[in-house]
């Protein structure tokens with residue numbers, strides 16, 4: 001996820017609302033229900049019964065260049081283990097932490113993500129960071145989501161590499177205040193102890209550790225495999241492999 005200097009609430013409301021099920025109407029913005037943002041079971045259940053609104057939201061940010069099966073499995077594991085109503089896949093249009101390499105155009109990454117998420121009702125694509133001038137920051141995205149959605153229960157889902165990088169992001173202390181963190185190990189990245197994490201950034205040690213079979217897949221490897229003419233079948237959804245082939249992406253990567 002990236003960065004934006006000024007939020008654009010109108011766009012945000014629209015995008016969040018479109019990620020909501022029709023049963024909830026246009027009411028993702030809280031209507032004074034008081035306790036629903038807490039993890040107190042009774043209050044949350046009460047609110048859900050009356051509005052059918054998803055209140056437990058996971059955010060999975062990434063460059064998705066391209067989206068692969070480990071991203072999807074990560075979303076699925078988080079949804080199951082944390083009983084999330086929705087996992088929003090947030091595409092970072094201009095990832096400032098990856099400024100060193102050419103990134104595939106947003107339209108292509110978006111098209112692949114759309115195809116990958118299709119068919120899973122708990123998954124939704126968030127374009128909240130797209131079409132904003134300049135860099136976009138995760139902390140701003142989280143703050144904007146809270147502002148627009150009311151007391152929603154937000155979990156920021158990440159792999160170990162991203163968690164270890166988080167202290168270098170913009171206003172990391174605010175990020176851990178605005179969302180619960182949930183992390184999975186990633187092949188090649190040892191997850192430090194809670195105490196070690198806490199020493200790096202207060203709040204980091206509290207990250208929930210999700211179970212997930214290690215899938216040693218990365219977008220970097222997929223780009224390289226395509227460039228070398230190798231098959232990427234069963235590493236990305238079929239529709240994504242087809243899109244990459246049709247558009248001739250990554251051939252010169």
Ligand code: ATP
Nearest residue numbers: 061062063064070158159162186215217218219220
């Ligand atoms: P790249 O190689 O281009 O950096 P990537 O595979 O790391 O791509 P990103 O879009 O950078 O994918 O990652 C988005 C999120 O998904 C990050 O939180 C990252 O840690 C997580 N993630 C990506 N691949 C895996 C994986 N194989 N296992 C667990 N988490 C993963």
Ligand code: MG
Nearest residue numbers: 063161218219
């Ligand atoms: Mg990465």
